[in-house]
Amino acid sequence: MRERSVRPHRRTFRLLGSLLLVTAVGASLTGAAPAREPSSPASGPVPLDRVIPAPASVQPGGSPYRITRGTQIRVDGSRETRTVGEYLADVLRPSTGYRLPVTDHGRGGIRLRLGKGPFGEEGYRLHSGRSGVTITAARPAGLFHGVQTLRQLLPAAVEKDTVQPGPWLVAGGTIEDTPxxxxxxxxxxxxxxxxxxxxxxxxxxxxxxxxxxxxxxxxxxxxxxxxxxxxxxxxxxxxxxxxxxxxxxxxxxxxxxxxxxxxxxxxxxxxxxxxxxxxxxxxxxxxxxxxxxxxxxxxxxxxxxxxxxxxxxxxxxxxxxxxxxxxxxxxxxxxxxxxxxxxxxxxxxxxxxxxxxxxxxxxxxxxxxxxxxxxxxxxxxxxxxxxxxxxxxxxxxxxxxxxxxxxxxxxxxxxxxxxxxxxxxxxxxxxxxxxxxxxxxxxxxxxxxxxxxxxxxxxxxxxxxxxxxxxxxxxxxxxxxxxxxxxxxxxxxxxxxxxxAATHDWADYRQRLASQAPRWEALGIGYYRSPQVLWPAEGGADAG
Structure with a gap:
């Protein structure tokens, strides 16, 4: 069966049930995931292989790219690429406090481009180095998915809606990824x-x-x-x-x-x-x-x-x-x-x-x-x-x-x-x-x-x-x-x-999963602190 019978009495569900659930889950959502500062910038940029879902291919190396007040988001002439660029800018502007203009001119910065390659409908390549970050895909969906990877390569504080101190570093290297x-x-x-x-x-x-x-x-x-x-x-x-x-x-x-x-x-x-x-x-x-x-x-x-x-x-x-x-x-x-x-x-x-x-x-x-x-x-x-x-x-x-x-x-x-x-x-x-x-x-x-x-x-x-x-x-x-x-x-x-399938490994995944917690907190997502995962700041947890 998809759902086993669990017939609650109407009055019990709406009155007693609501009180219990609000109390219990409220404790779970607030007590299970206490606010804390993101990882220290001294720890360096997020490694390219620490994102979820695990990329198909990762080649780390080279200097990281630093998003600064002068960074631009460069797009090609297509409406679809500009749309993805504006989405990325909307994500990054509140926490960085930077203008991050979306433009089809200039050099360096964050570049989004549609081009030929073995990407399929949803794949992408992300290359990061001292001079900038370039995300290339055959289709707009691939660019968008590449942007999600870029988000996870930045400190979790990038998800906040108020200005944060940074720095905003993206590890150097190349990700090639298809689903x-x-x-x-x-x-x-x-x-x-x-x-x-x-x-x-x-x-x-x-x-x-x-x-x-x-x-x-x-x-x-x-x-x-x-x-x-x-x-x-x-x-x-x-x-x-x-x-x-x-x-x-x-x-x-x-x-x-x-x-x-x-x-x-x-x-x-x-x-x-x-x-x-x-x-x-x-x-x-x-x-x-x-x-x-x-x-x-x-x-x-x-x-x-x-x-x-x-x-x-x-x-x-x-x-x-x-x-x-x-x-x-x-x-x-x-x-x-x-x-x-x-x-x-x-x-x-x-x-x-x-x-x-x-x-x-x-x-x-x-x-x-x-x-x-x-x-x-x-x-x-x-x-x-x-x-x-x-x-x-x-x-x-x-x-x-x-x-x-x-x-x-x-x-x-x-x-x-x-x-x-x-x-x-x-x-x-x-x-x-x-x-x-x-x-x-x-x-x-x-x-x-x-x-x-x-x-x-x-x-x-x-x-x-x-x-x-x-x-x-x-x-x-x-x-x-x-x-x-x-x-x-x-x-x-x-x-x-x-x-x-070759990337599937619980021991590795649980570490990458734990590193998502500060990001969820920055986004205001309440979550269950499973004791199977060593969450940052404190090991283990319960549901309240």
Whole structure:
């Protein structure tokens, strides 16, 4: 199961639960990561190989480059390069206090250039020396990812929004870097609890720092429908009016959604919207009685049980509904993919499930999108080019694993999100004040220490498109909660997606991870001080 039943009583959850969580997590976020000064400048610049994700190739050497009051950010004549240059300037100006003009003239400084090379769509080369730093890529996404590396090569204080003393040194040498996988995703569940546009943007910025390139938005579930659909307006206005525990819920207008898509694109993330069906649909069923086989709308749902709801497969109105939703959502989404869910449809007989997927997948294709489904889609017939997102556990049955592997051998691409490795909402340990534990406790090492290319028996390595870190929100209500569960595990999943398998080493990674803590503090990110990591200033930690 994706989420084990954890049905909180509404009053208990909203009153007692909120008090306990605010108290416990507040202590965790503030007490677990006390403010302190960044590393002393005397320690020298950050070594080129200390960043996350680990680069494909590092050749240190030569004098470092020092950003000064006279530094310029030099770009070529393209609009895309200038956009990345302005982004970099916006990052560096508050903490350095320097003007850092973005210009296509001059010499030295920080140079961003598009050029030919073995970079692919997202790779880059970063060269640093006494006279300047040059980031070269074939595509704007590569330049942007190179800028994220440059950020991590500077002192953590560069992330602060007030002027800091510096110095701002970048170690000398060359990084050449390309991603292992094209799919490096993070899923945010905005259905169990609703998150504002501003909160989603904040998470996007955190994802971008670690070169994540897909934002999977879980837009519908039993507890809430979160996207306005003009042809079925009650989906949002009624189906989106609540959330787990009975809170007010909310939904994105089309303008809101477009703003999320725009902002994600500015950080080179592609938004992948999900409408979960035929199960996980109580919010839709409550909004429109006709979608139910008996024509009776159920009440809105604020608990956390799963598997009890289903669209009526035998009614033609179901497919009118699906087509309208897909048509409107596809028109809002410039990306290639549309996720149709498909998991935990326990109330849908198998033969009906197969019929439903046979009807719905062509509708997605009709509106120009490629289907993604949770791995239960492989129990039907995945469309040509479809992707299946695997969320099983180490203990998932051999038969279910083989079903997925067989689909992969037959051409279905796989996104790996094993729940006992990649689900960011799993508790770290028994004392974690947030999250669930149906997939077990997932500490930082367990989350990091697996190989996507060899994870699923019988699935060819060529079928693996990448990895994704889902963050379900039954117990999470605000950005602080998201950050406490995502950090420090999210960077490890990002590294699994980007870095070559040969760089994978827990002993080395945990040191690089520890060095990220001052950066998170400078960015105002609250995080869990895992005792598996020797954090700066003090060894070990707890969750509060």
């Amino acid at each position: 292992r996988y094209g799919w490096r995703g993070a899923m945010l569940d905005v259905s169990r609890h609703f998150f504002s546009v501003g909160e989603v943007k904040r998470y996007i910025d955190q994802l971008a720092l670690y070169k994540v390139n897909k934002l999977h938005l879980h837009l519908s579930d039993d507890q809430g429908w979160r996207i306005a659909i003009d042809s079925w307006p009650r989906l949002a206005t009624y189906g989106g009016s609540t959330e787990v525990g009975g809170g007010p819920g909310g939904y994105y207008t089309k303008a809101d959604y477009k703003e999320i898509v725009r902002y994600a694109a500015s950080r080179h993330l592609e938004v992948v919207p999900e409408i979960d069906m035929p199960g996980h649909t109580n919010a839709a069923l409550a909004s429109y009685a006709g979608l139910n086989c008996d024509g009776v709308a159920p009440p809105l749902y604020t608990g956390t049980e799963v598997g009890f709801s289903s669209l009526c497969v035998g009614k033609e109105i179901t497919y009118d509904f699906v087509e309208d939703v897909v048509r409107e959502l596809a028109a809002l989404t410039p990306g290639r993919y549309l996720h149709i869910g498909g998991d935990e449809a326990h109330s849908t007989p198998h033969e009906d499930y197969v019929k439903f997927m046979d009807r719905v997948q062509p509708i997605v294709a009709e509106y120009g999108k490629t289907v993604i489904g949770w791995h239960q889609l492989t129990g039907a017939t995945p469309a040509k080019g479809a992707l299946a997102q695997y969320w099983g556990l180490d203990g998932t049955s051999a038969a279910e694993k083989e079903q997925v592997a067989a689909a992969a051998r037959n051409g279905t691409g796989l996104i790996l999100s094993p729940a006992d490795r990649a689900y960011l909402d799993m508790k770290y340990d028994k004392d974690t004040p947030l999250g669930l534990s149906w997939a077990g406790y997932v500490e930082v090492q367990r989350s990091y220490d697996w190989d996507p290319g060899a994870y699923l028996p019988g699935a060819p390595a060529s079928a693996i498109r990448g990895v994704e870190a889902p963050l379900w929100t039954e117990t999470l209500e605000n950005s602080g909660h998201l950050e406490f569960m995502a950090f420090p595990r999210l960077p490890g999943i990002a590294e699994l997606g980007w870095s070559p």
